[in-house]
Amino acid sequence: MMVCSLYPALRVTTPWSCSESHLGSCRKQLMFCVSRRKARRRAWTGVSCSAETRTVVIGLAADSGCGKSTFMRRLTSVLGGVAEPPRGCNAYSNTLVGDATTVICLDDYHALDREGRKEKGVTALDPKANNFDLMYEQVRALKSGVAVEKPVYNHVTGCLDPPELIRPPNILFIEGLHPLFDPRIRSLLDFSIYLDISNEVKFAWKIQRDMAERGESLESIKASIKARKSDFDMYIDPQKQYADAIIEVLPTRLIPEKSATEVLRVRLVMREGVKHFTPVYLFDEGSTISWTPCGGKLSCSYPGIRFFYGPDTYFSDEASVLEMDGQFDRLDELIYVESHLSNLSTKYYGEVTQQMLKHADFPGSNDGTGLFQTIIGLKIRQLYEQIIAGESSHGWKREQLRRCLRLSPV
Amino acid sequence: MMVCSLYPALRVTTPWSCSESHLGSCRKQLMFCVSRRKARRRAWTGVSCSAETRTVVIGLAADSGCGKSTFMRRLTSVLGGVAEPPRGCNAYSNTLVGDATTVICLDDYHALDREGRKEKGVTALDPKANNFDLMYEQVRALKSGVAVEKPVYNHVTGCLDPPELIRPPNILFIEGLHPLFDPRIRSLLDFSIYLDISNEVKFAWKIQRDMAERGESLESIKASIKARKSDFDMYIDPQKQYADAIIEVLPTRLIPEKSATEVLRVRLVMREGVKHFTPVYLFDEGSTISWTPCGGKLSCSYPGIRFFYGPDTYFSDEASVLEMDGQFDRLDELIYVESHLSNLSTKYYGEVTQQMLKHADFPGSNDGTGLFQTIIGLKIRQLYEQIIAGESSHGWKREQLRRCLRLSPV
Numbered sequence: 001m002m003v004c005s006l007y008p009a010l011r012v013t014t015p016w017s018c019s020e021s022h023l024g025s026c027r028k029q030l031m032f033c034v035s036r037r038k039a040r041r042r043a044w045t046g047v048s049c050s051a052e053t054r055t056v057v058i059g060l061a062a063d064s065g066c067g068k069s070t071f072m073r074r075l076t077s078v079l080g081g082v083a084e085p086p087r088g089c090n091a092y093s094n095t096l097v098g099d100a101t102t103v104i105c106l107d108d109y110h111a112l113d114r115e116g117r118k119e120k121g122v123t124a125l126d127p128k129a130n131n132f133d134l135m136y137e138q139v140r141a142l143k144s145g146v147a148v149e150k151p152v153y154n155h156v157t158g159c160l161d162p163p164e165l166i167r168p169p170n171i172l173f174i175e176g177l178h179p180l181f182d183p184r185i186r187s188l189l190d191f192s193i194y195l196d197i198s199n200e201v202k203f204a205w206k207i208q209r210d211m212a213e214r215g216e217s218l219e220s221i222k223a224s225i226k227a228r229k230s231d232f233d234m235y236i237d238p239q240k241q242y243a244d245a246i247i248e249v250l251p252t253r254l255i256p257e258k259s260a261t262e263v264l265r266v267r268l269v270m271r272e273g274v275k276h277f278t279p280v281y282l283f284d285e286g287s288t289i290s291w292t293p294c295g296g297k298l299s300c301s302y303p304g305i306r307f308f309y310g311p312d313t314y315f316s317d318e319a320s321v322l323e324m325d326g327q328f329d330r331l332d333e334l335i336y337v338e339s340h341l342s343n344l345s346t347k348y349y350g351e352v353t354q355q356m357l358k359h360a361d362f363p364g365s366n367d368g369t370g371l372f373q374t375i376i377g378l379k380i381r382q383l384y385e386q387i388i389a390g391e392s393s394h395g396w397k398r399e400q401l402r403r404c405l406r407l408s409p410v
Numbered sequence: 411m412m413v414c415s416l417y418p419a420l421r422v423t424t425p426w427s428c429s430e431s432h433l434g435s436c437r438k439q440l441m442f443c444v445s446r447r448k449a450r451r452r453a454w455t456g457v458s459c460s461a462e463t464r465t466v467v468i469g470l471a472a473d474s475g476c477g478k479s480t481f482m483r484r485l486t487s488v489l490g491g492v493a494e495p496p497r498g499c500n501a502y503s504n505t506l507v508g509d510a511t512t513v514i515c516l517d518d519y520h521a522l523d524r525e526g527r528k529e530k531g532v533t534a535l536d537p538k539a540n541n542f543d544l545m546y547e548q549v550r551a552l553k554s555g556v557a558v559e560k561p562v563y564n565h566v567t568g569c570l571d572p573p574e575l576i577r578p579p580n581i582l583f584i585e586g587l588h589p590l591f592d593p594r595i596r597s598l599l600d601f602s603i604y605l606d607i608s609n610e611v612k613f614a615w616k617i618q619r620d621m622a623e624r625g626e627s628l629e630s631i632k633a634s635i636k637a638r639k640s641d642f643d644m645y646i647d648p649q650k651q652y653a654d655a656i657i658e659v660l661p662t663r664l665i666p667e668k669s670a671t672e673v674l675r676v677r678l679v680m681r682e683g684v685k686h687f688t689p690v691y692l693f694d695e696g697s698t699i700s701w702t703p704c705g706g707k708l709s710c711s712y713p714g715i716r717f718f719y720g721p722d723t724y725f726s727d728e729a730s731v732l733e734m735d736g737q738f739d740r741l742d743e744l745i746y747v748e749s750h751l752s753n754l755s756t757k758y759y760g761e762v763t764q765q766m767l768k769h770a771d772f773p774g775s776n777d778g779t780g781l782f783q784t785i786i787g788l789k790i791r792q793l794y795e796q797i798i799a800g801e802s803s804h805g806w807k808r809e810q811l812r813r814c815l816r817l818s819p820v
Contacts, residue, residue: 283693284750288702295696295721311705340694 054391055143055168056384057188059179061239062195063232065206066249068175070362071195071373072096072103078355078377079171079384090161092154100384102169106176107153109135114158125177125231132182135174139188142168171384180239191277191383193376194243198250204261241315244274245379247372252325254303263303265325266368268375272318276383278343279320280375282309285342297336299329307337324368331360334371344375345382352378464801465553465578466794467598469589471649472605473642475616476659478585480772481605481783486511488765488787489581489794498574502564505574510794512579516586517563519545524568535587535641542592545584549598552578581794590649601687601793603786604653608660614671651725654684655789657782662735664713673713675735676778678785682728686793688753689730690785692719695752707746709739717747734778741770744781754785755792762788 062068076083081099085091094105110117110124111131122129138148145168152161180186180194197205206225210216240246245268252263270279283289288310294300305326312321322341328334335353338344344352355374356365364370472478486493491509495501504515520527520534521541532539548558555578562571590596590604607615616635620626650656655678662673680689693699698720704710715736722731732751738744745763748754754762765784766775774780 283699284701284703286705286707288700288704289693290700291694292698292720293694294698297696310702 054388055145055170055172056190056387057139057143057172057174058380059185059189059192059243060173060175060195061177061179061192061236061243062175063177063197063202063228063236065209066195066197066202067205067363067369068195070364070369071376072173072175073362074355074359074370074373075173075377075380076101076103077359078374079381086164086166088164090152090164092156092161093152093164094155095150095152095164095166097169100170101173102166102171103173103175104150104166105153106130106135106174106178107155108151110153110160113153113160123228123231125228125235127178127181127235130178132178132185135178136182136184136188138166139172139174139185142166142172143188144168170388171380177236178239180242181235186242190387191245191274191380192243194240194246196240196246196248198248200251201249201261201264244271244277245269245376246314247369247376249369252303254306254326263326264364264367264369265323266372267321267323268368268372269312269314270320270322271314272320276386277379278345280322280341280343280379281320282307282322282341286311291340293337293340298333300326301329322372324371327367329366331357331366337371341375345378464798465555465580465582466600466797467549467553467582467584468790469595469599469602469653470583470585470605471587471589471603471646471653472585473587473607473612473638473646475619476605476607476612477615477773477779478605480774480779481786482506482513482583482585483772484765484769484780484783485583485787485790486513487769488784489791496574496576500562500571500574502566502571503562503574504565505560505562505576507579510580511583512576512581513583513585514560514576515563516540516545516584516588517565518561520563520570523563523570533638533641535638535645537588537591537645540588542588542595545588546592546594546598548576549582549584549595552576552582553598554578580798581790587646588649590652591645596652600797601655601684601790602653604650604656606650606656606658608658610661611659611671611674654681654687655679655786656724657779657786659779662713664716664736673735673737674774674777674779675733676782677731677733678778678782679722679724680730680732681724682730686796687789688755690732690751690753690789691730692717692732692751696721701750703747703750708743710736711739732782734781737777739776741767741776747781751785755788 060068060071073083076096076098079098079101083096083098083101083103085093086095086097094108096103107124109131110129112120112122112129117124117129138150141148147165147167149163150166151163154161180192203225206221207218210221211218248267248269250265250267251261252265254263268280272279282291289308291307292304293307294304298305303326305324305328308321308323310321312319332353334356335350338350338352346352352374356370359365362370364373470478470481483493486506486508489508489511493506493508493511493513495503496505496507504518506513517534519541520539522530522532522539527534527539548560551558557575557577559573560576561573564571590602613635616631617628620631621628658677658679660675660677661671662675664673678690682689692701699718701717702714703717704714708715713736715734715738718731718733720731722729742763744766745760748760748762756762762784766780769775772780774783
């Protein structure tokens with residue numbers, strides 16, 4: 001086994017900006033960040049270098065309120081165990097740690113807190129409100145098997161809380177508004193996903209969440225969407241051109257008379273030629289197929305279900321598209337759909353159905369959002385296994401050990 | 411083996427009407443029809459009763475000039491051997507005899523010859539111009555294993571030539587304008603097919619044949635189509651409601667700007683619940699599927715190929731429809747399409763492709779007409795084998811022997 005006896009925890013270079021009242025009883029854990037000297041001493045203490053496994057890094061880009069957290073719960077479930085906040089005392093941590101995975105939220109790299117953004121007149125979507133240098137350094141460190149002290153953005157207070165220690169996991173997800181924005185960070189990604197929610201659906205979801213659950217007025221919701229739109233179009237949306245897989249969520253076409261958002265048409269765009277990623281196909285690879293499976297084998301109430309699969313282009317690149325319009329009446333019958341999909345990267349027959357049934361209570365379990373999120377989870381598991389298998393046979397461990405030993409403490 | 415030592419040849423009850431000049435040198439063969447006494451003596455001579463195998467009867471209905479003869483050549487090829495005119499001297503015989511099959515043309519049952527029809531002002535499509543009583547009697551006799559002396563309509567002279575002897579084959583096809591018209595004859599059919607050519611395609615084919623090959627004028631072609639239309643709509647077209655399988659030939663939908671007939675959209679409508687006939691399906695039985703197979707595995711020049719499969723209704727009955735729009739560039743690549751079709755009733759992998767390649771020079775070999783005709787041939791072979799297998803285990807032979815012995819000579 002190739003294990004370093006020590007490893008450095010990279011120090012946070014952004015100051016944490018809130019008053020102590022937000023820190024609660026967590027002083028002890030945060031001590032090593034208080035002074036440079038103490039931090040150095042602490043950073044060397046009893047943490048082993050994980051050179052034996054490499055960290056595979058996955059980026060998930062999407063606007064806020066687009067179901068990233070449900071997506072992450074599905075992914076971590078496929079990849080092993082339950083994702084929970086890291087052990088520590090910050091109840092407002094945005095991080096989730098599973099058996100093999102860690103999900104970090106890139107909001108934690110806000111360079112400006114809520115007050116600061118207000119002062120400077122920028123939104124969180126503006127790159128100026130984010131620290132891409134630190135984001136890059138820390139993702140690079142984690143990828144190299146080096147733990148970091150990552151800042152924490154507190155979504156409740158809008159402040160930057162003291163940092164938390166992130167150990168290099170097997171699979172690191174970086175999710176948020178800008179995982180594909182900075183070319184340096186893109187170069188670190190082994191795989192990238194963009195959640196592309198159409199304006200109609202985004203609006204319907206926001207109404208549902210902010211009006212029904214948070215009591216906001218329709219006018220204030222419309223105003224907030226309008227205020228973000230220009231920055232979204234400029235900084236967030238263009239990132240999808242770099243994604244390896246894109247999940248597009250659109251209104252159904254099964255109800256032609258209106259743009260219905262209570263039923264969704266979900267498209268999984270899979271770029272061709274991505275290393276360790278073979279697109280899923282329906283019936284026949286490379287053909288163009290429209291499939292209405294309803295009948296004796298699948299219960300479908302109005303407006304039914306329609307699948308589509310075929311080759312396409314995405315930002316001039318070759319891609320395959322799998323589409324599901326409509327929703328399942330009975331989730332256990334999904335096995336029938338699963339049996340006609342190939343390249344699913346399952347480990348046993350029916351794994352997709354089993355995963356979906358396991359989380360039947362998650363939003364989107366009866367439509368293409370849940371189905372394609374689950375499939376992407378399986379594809380990432382395979383991608384991880386292929387990368388590890390390939391690199392362990394190509395001397396990656398030796399190289400990693402050299403890197404580990406070369407890294408100097410902060 | 412159960413073989414009758416003698417069998418009666420049913421005498422033709424319609425007179426043959428042409429002058430002797432049309433009979434050529436065939437007097438000898440025709441002798442036994444000249445007098446009742448001679449016919450009786452001749453009819454008992456040395457013809458064995460085929461009680462050991464039952465004759466399966468298949469009806470094929472279509473207007474003239476709709477490709478029935480090509481269809482028949484494909485069917486008899488699948489069913490064994492080459493179909494040729496019967497041994498005898500009438501070069502104008504409309505019958506084809508293969509190893510296991512006999513195809514009789516129902517034009518032979520015209521009650522009125524061309525002159526007679528002209529006199530009475532009826533077309534050949536009018537039931538009054540046809541002898542359904544004799545048609546029924548003779549088909550019934552053949553089905554019971556009894557040979558008949560069938561009249562012969564001479565398409566060149568427009569006269570009724572002397573009859574020809576038809577022995578009961580394994581599979582008897584009755585093809586022509588009215589195989590499904592008379593309910594008595596319908597009750598004798600084990601399977602029935604209707605070739606449904608759309609007006610646009612029929613017109614294009616007629617132009618091609620009668621103008622290019624026979625030098626007719628466009629006006630005379632239009633006039634002849636118009637003259638037949640009312641009788642066609644009244645007597646021929648309604649028969650399709652009784653067919654078990656319908657091949658519809660329509661203009662392509664791949665070239666949207668015009669009703670293009672040089673590329674065909676062919677639909678195979680297969681009624682559900684027909685004994686010994688299981689509809690072919692594409693990918694998934696009972697689903698609705700549209701498939702564009704063009705790409706790496708199938709060469710497709712403009713306008714490409716599109717398949718469709720799905721459940722439908724046909725005259726209020728449940729049916730499955732398989733559709734092919736477009737044409738193959740390379741017939742050997744058909745194996746790729748064949749591999750995605752199920753319930754083809756082939757005896758080995760690739761049999762459809764091999765049959766199509768064998769007759770690549772037949773009209774329609776590169777489109778759905780040839781493909782579906784070939785498939786229907788395979789379905790009929792299976793239907794025949796299932797009927798024979800079922801009946802040989804249910805005492806059919808014994809019953810057939812009794813019938814054979816009961817039939818008295820004419």
